[in-house]
Amino acid sequence: MLEFDKRHKCFGCTACKSICPQQAIEMIENEEGFLEPKIIEEKCIKCGLCERKCPAINYNQKEKINPLKVISAYKKNSKDYKNYTSGGVFIELAKKIIEENGYVCGCIWNDNMEAEHILTNNISEIEKMQTSKYVQSNLKDCIKRIKELTKDEIKVLFTGTACQIAAVKSVLEDNDLIYTCEIVCHGVPSPKVWRKYVGYMEKKTKSKIKNVNFRFKGKYGWITPFSKYYFENGKEKRFLTYNEDVYLQGFSKSLFYRKSCYNCIYKGKKSLSDVIIGDFWGCPSKLLENNHNKGISIVLINNEKGKRLFDKISEHYIINEEVLEDVIKENSPIIKPVEENDNRQKFFEDLIDISDEKMVENIKKLTFNKNTYIKQWMYKLGILEKLKMNRYRKKH
Numbered sequence: 001m002l003e004f005d006k007r008h009k010c011f012g013c014t015a016c017k018s019i020c021p022q023q024a025i026e027m028i029e030n031e032e033g034f035l036e037p038k039i040i041e042e043k044c045i046k047c048g049l050c051e052r053k054c055p056a057i058n059y060n061q062k063e064k065i066n067p068l069k070v071i072s073a074y075k076k077n078s079k080d081y082k083n084y085t086s087g088g089v090f091i092e093l094a095k096k097i098i099e100e101n102g103y104v105c106g107c108i109w110n111d112n113m114e115a116e117h118i119l120t121n122n123i124s125e126i127e128k129m130q131t132s133k134y135v136q137s138n139l140k141d142c143i144k145r146i147k148e149l150t151k152d153e154i155k156v157l158f159t160g161t162a163c164q165i166a167a168v169k170s171v172l173e174d175n176d177l178i179y180t181c182e183i184v185c186h187g188v189p190s191p192k193v194w195r196k197y198v199g200y201m202e203k204k205t206k207s208k209i210k211n212v213n214f215r216f217k218g219k220y221g222w223i224t225p226f227s228k229y230y231f232e233n234g235k236e237k238r239f240l241t242y243n244e245d246v247y248l249q250g251f252s253k254s255l256f257y258r259k260s261c262y263n264c265i266y267k268g269k270k271s272l273s274d275v276i277i278g279d280f281w282g283c284p285s286k287l288l289e290n291n292h293n294k295g296i297s298i299v300l301i302n303n304e305k306g307k308r309l310f311d312k313i314s315e316h317y318i319i320n321e322e323v324l325e326d327v328i329k330e331n332s333p334i335i336k337p338v339e340e341n342d343n344r345q346k347f348f349e350d351l352i353d354i355s356d357e358k359m360v361e362n363i364k365k366l367t368f369n370k371n372t373y374i375k376q377w378m379y380k381l382g383i384l385e386k387l388k389m390n391r392y393r394k395k396h
């Protein structure tokens with residue numbers, strides 16, 4: 001069972017594990033660091049449910065992406081803008097569901113700085129879901145637990161990537177109690193690469209990392225964030241998100257995503273989710289000015305259920321209608337998978353047995369060039385930021 005090209009096609013979404021009536025499937029890390037299902041032969045009764053529910057095997061959507069409505073949104077009260085990545089749409093959706101006695105399922109950093117999904121109705125836990133964790137999140141047993149909650153007529157908001165939503169939908173089918181909020185995603189990095197990077201940073205700083213914000217809104221605001229690492233010994237390290245942070249440079253150059261991301265089957269197709277949220281890159285300069293560069297979301301409302309949900313929180317936002325064709329010009333991952341980095345295979349071959357330091361060196365070698373260093377200096381002198389702002393001004 002589950003005999004398909006797992007290395008290229010599996011998303012590690014846990015649908016098979018969640019549906020198996022015999023608990024005969026374990027998720028095991030492959031040598032690239034991604035979870036893949038493994039059948040425990042002694043327990044398997046060959047019922048075939050895992051294959052029938054596998055979203056990677058069974059997806060056959062032909063309809064193109066066609067949201068009911070596309071809007072930009074940023075918060076009227078933006079006191080908490082440093083807590084969220086884009087325009088802070090997720091947190092109000094979550095609060096609304098909690099207000100209605102529901103639960104929220106989303107991604108947090110656990111105590112070992114791994115990205116994992118949790119299911120909770122505790123607002124301080126939900127706040128930990130804020131900010132993008134640029135690594136593949138482990139869904140663990142969330143799908144099973146969502147099923148239990150819905151049996152008791154409890155609502156759940158599930159947030160995650162398109163493939164994770166596909167898993168939820170495949171196992172739990174259409175259920176009015178489950179709301180789905182998709183995060184625009186251009187690819188999920190390997191948890192092993194992230195783990196080794198954490199190891200490298202911790203050794204260098206001689207302290208454990210207790211939190212990371214990859215999209216810290218510092219002096220250049222939302223459009224040019226910093227990454228910020230918080231250590232247990234009280235130290236903090238801050239890097240320009242791209243060009244300076246080695247991990248994020250590898251991330252932005254598509255060096256270590258899951259293989260299936262480069263051919264993401266959900267891109268450009270009618271979405272399975274109720275709403276999709278992302279960054280409104282390349283927004284009109286007037287909007288950026290009014291928002292004081294604190295973060296603007298793009299929201300694709302995919303169906304009536306999504307519309308009803310968003311209507312309940314719309315009072316918190318300044319909202320404008322947008323045109324999808326214009327939005328994707330600056331944010332192609334909404335409809336297109338990113339291209340695989342030519343060095344990906346070599347990078348993972350070398351990864352099998354190298355130290356954390358050597359891995360960081362390899363990422364640098366493969367993704368940094370003269371331009372990277374020039375850009376670092378131009379940012380430091382404020383030149384690149386001025387050019388970026390001018391580009392926004394010229395466009396609109």
Ligand SMILES: Cc1cc2nc3c(=O)[nH]c(=O)nc-3n(C[C@H](O)[C@H](O)[C@H](O)COP(=O)(O)OP(=O)(O)OC[C@H]3O[C@@H](n4cnc5c(N)ncnc54)[C@H](O)[C@@H]3O)c2cc1C
Binds near residue numbers: 091297
């Ligand atoms: C790997 C990745 C790639 C992305 N690529 C793009 C892109 O190319 N273009 C774009 O417009 N936006 C992208 N985003 C989405 C964007 O960064 C914001 O997460 C989104 O706009 C929500 O912003 P917010 O202010 O409403 O949410 P926040 O308050 O910041 O909440 C973050 C939300 O993201 C979820 N989340 C965080 N990390 C993960 C993860 N690893 N896996 C699944 N869910 C996660 C949380 O559960 C929460 O719901 C990406 C996000 C991730 C995690």
